[in-house]
Amino acid sequence: MENDIFVLVEHLRGEVSEITYVMLAAARDLAAETDARVVAVLLGQGAEKLANDFAADVVLYADHEALKGFISDAYLQVLENILQDHSPRIAIFGDTSIGADIAGCLSVKLGSPLVSGCRSFTMEDGKPKFISQIYGGKIMAKGEVPSPTCLVTMIPGGYKPESGKSTSSPEINSITFPEPTGLRVSLNQYVEPEITDVDISKEPVLVAIGRGIGREDNIELAEELADALGGVLCASRPVVDQGWLSTSRMVGKSGKSVKPSIYLAMGISGAPEHVEGMSDSELIIAVNTDPAAPIFDVAQYGAEIDLLDLLPVLTEKIEAAKGG
Amino acid sequence: MDIFVPVKLVPDLVEELEIDNSGTSLDRTFLRLMLNEFDEHAIQEAILLKNRIGGQVIVIAPDYDGVDDVLYTAVARGVDRVIKLNGDFEGDVNSHALARIIAAKLKKFDPDLVLTGVQAHDSLDGPVGALLSAELGIPYVGYVSKVRMSEGKCTVSKEYPGGLMAEMEVVLPAILGIQAAEEPPGYIAISKIRQAMKGATIEELDSDELNCSGGVTPSRMYQPEVGEKATMIDGEEDAIAERIVEVLKERGIF
Numbered sequence: 192m193e194n195d196i197f198v199l200v201e202h203l204r205g206e207v208s209e210i211t212y213v214m215l216a217a218a219r220d221l222a223a224e225t226d227a228r229v230v231a232v233l234l235g236q237g238a239e240k241l242a243n244d245f246a247a248d249v250v251l252y253a254d255h256e257a258l259k260g261f262i263s264d265a266y267l268q269v270l271e272n273i274l275q276d277h278s279p280r281i282a283i284f285g286d287t288s289i290g291a292d293i294a295g296c297l298s299v300k301l302g303s304p305l306v307s308g309c310r311s312f313t314m315e316d317g318k319p320k321f322i323s324q325i326y327g328g329k330i331m332a333k334g335e336v337p338s339p340t341c342l343v344t345m346i347p348g349g350y351k352p353e354s355g356k357s358t359s360s361p362e363i364n365s366i367t368f369p370e371p372t373g374l375r376v377s378l379n380q381y382v383e384p385e386i387t388d389v390d391i392s393k394e395p396v397l398v399a400i401g402r403g404i405g406r407e408d409n410i411e412l413a414e415e416l417a418d419a420l421g422g423v424l425c426a427s428r429p430v431v432d433q434g435w436l437s438t439s440r441m442v443g444k445s446g447k448s449v450k451p452s453i454y455l456a457m458g459i460s461g462a463p464e465h466v467e468g469m470s471d472s473e474l475i476i477a478v479n480t481d482p483a484a485p486i487f488d489v490a491q492y493g494a495e496i497d498l499l500d501l502l503p504v505l506t507e508k509i510e511a512a513k514g515g
Numbered sequence: 516m517d518i519f520v521p522v523k524l525v526p527d528l529v530e531e532l533e534i535d536n537s538g539t540s541l542d543r544t545f546l547r548l549m550l551n552e553f554d555e556h557a558i559q560e561a562i563l564l565k566n567r568i569g570g571q572v573i574v575i576a577p578d579y580d581g582v583d584d585v586l587y588t589a590v591a592r593g594v595d596r597v598i599k600l601n602g603d604f605e606g607d608v609n610s611h612a613l614a615r616i617i618a619a620k621l622k623k624f625d626p627d628l629v630l631t632g633v634q635a636h637d638s639l640d641g642p643v644g645a646l647l648s649a650e651l652g653i654p655y656v657g658y659v660s661k662v663r664m665s666e667g668k669c670t671v672s673k674e675y676p677g678g679l680m681a682e683m684e685v686v687l688p689a690i691l692g693i694q695a696a697e698e699p700p701g702y703i704a705i706s707k708i709r710q711a712m713k714g715a716t717i718e719e720l721d722s723d724e725l726n727c728s729g730g731v732t733p734s735r736m737y738q739p740e741v742g743e744k745a746t747m748i749d750g751e752e753d754a755i756a757e758r759i760v761e762v763l764k765e766r767g768i769f
Binding site: 203208260261262263264287288291292293294295296297298299300302303304305306307308320321323324325326327328329330331332333334335337341344375376377378379380381382383384385396420428432433434438439441444445446447448452453460473474475476477481482483487488490491492493494495496500501504505507508509512513 | 526528529531532534541610611614633634636637638639640641642644645646648649650653654655656657658670672673674675676677678679680681682683684685686689692694695698699728729730731732733734735736737738739741744745746747748751752753755756757758759760762763764766768769
């Protein structure tokens with residue numbers, strides 16, 4: 192039906208990802224104003240039960256061995272078919288390692304426009320509008336969602352995942368579809384993250400370092416602060432990419448999500464991919480030389496100063512306060 | 516093995532970003548452009564691959580303001596050929612348009628492997644890699660941080676949240692969206708870049724007219740209104756440190 196809002200369910204190894212519920216919440220919100228149906232599209236093998244708590248009016252379920260894990264080639268073939276048959280008003284994907292792999296390809300194949308980085312929707316004059324985040328979160332772009340069909344990739348933050356859940360299970364339609372053939376992508380295996388002695392997601396106090404740390408030698412200063420606080424060091428992506436800290440210490444979209452009591456963000460700009468992983472921290476104190484750094488939008492306290500100047504002084508004062 | 520790396524330049528986020536008078540676009544007057552960070556990783560991963568298996572790395576970039584420096588730096592890093600696409604790239608050039616003109620050129624080269632950055636922060640219509648894959652009719656895997664080649668295919672590590680990886684196999688020809696190179700791009704001495712400027716030639720190709728359909732034009736661009744911005748602590752390091760200690764005490768950390 193032309194008004195429908197489709198949501199591609201993202202799941203990995205038997206677990207539905209949080210972005211799926213954010214997308215369902217967005218779809219519900221839009222549907223409330225239009226009379227549209229929220230249709231969850233679930234691809235997998237033996238995966239129907241995953242749909243039990245979806246806040247959707249109906250679930251289109253495609254079951255096949257080739258859909259067991261996420262394989263872009265297989266998903267593309269099945270989704271192209273489904274979207275051509277149904278022509279929804281909006282088809283929502285996650286702006287993730289799953290959704291972003293396929294939304295663009297579908298945009299070209301179907302000739303439907305694509306909007307990426309969408310944080311929320313709004314209805315104005317009876318027309319749906321997108322609000323997307325670009326330039327590392329520094330700029331928002333708002334516009335009409337083109338008709339008749341538009342693909343959208345969504346980022347978290349605009350809706351609570353809880354609003355995408357329901358206590359009553361939606362109707363599940365097992366659909367028929369042409370079997371995926373000629374697949375050029377296959378999944379060998381999953382590789383778990385390395386298990387180290389520190390699980391940052393369990394630590395109440397985190398000292399997080401970003402690009403502002405400058406050089407590997409400077410990390411020692413941050414370590415001293417973490418020690419003084421009885422906390423643990425973690426980092427944003429650039430520091431881990433340099434090989435200065437292990438992947439297990441990475442906070443953000445591709446790393447871990449953390450909710451500590453205290454999060455000290457040192458020399459971290461606050462790009463959306465990082466903030467996604469730490470915005471629920473109870474107390475966030477941010478230090479950055481750039482007063483316009485997006486981290487200050489999520490922190491409760493901030494200081495415009497070079498972390499290298501602040502670190503030794505802060506460590507000293509904390510040791511003094513503790514030592515008494 | 517010829518490895519093609521299409522790259523783009525994006526506004527440097529270190530600079531203040533201003534919206535133009537129309538309110539629908541960035542003010543490009545004082546905008547500084549830099550190589551898209553993820554494309555830099557794609558170049559690096561291509562060079563690492565080439566060093567292991569032999570072949571050539573060919574970087575292709577639209578003629579943005581400042582692109583020559585970027586291309587010479589790529590040569591200094593070990594890229595074998597650099598190609599500039601002539602055309603007007605002053606205004607808003609979306610991913611769909613870029614994918615079309617790059618695809619038109621790549622079709623002539625018939626590449627085995629294309630590496631490109633998994634995303635770019637200025638895009639409102641998704642990453643170029645996925646669009647390029649549909650234009651060329653070859654498979655795409657994004658969020659890749661490791662590539663190994665074997666006969667007729669490549670094995671890649673695809674990243675998922677929480678540090679989870681999926682080892683995927685992709686039949687060639689293929690496009691990979693690079694999240695991070697196995698070893699990060701290092702510092703390149705200015706002397707090496709100058710050497711590249713003397714020795715290397717930037718090939719030029721004419722590109723087709725830009726077709727932006729598939730992307731969207733925003734009706735409004737603005738800086739995000741923030742609910743509650745952080746309470747900023749003034750002063751020098753002593754005053755700031757003292758206030759932070761106070762705040763932490765209030766929260767019962769001591």
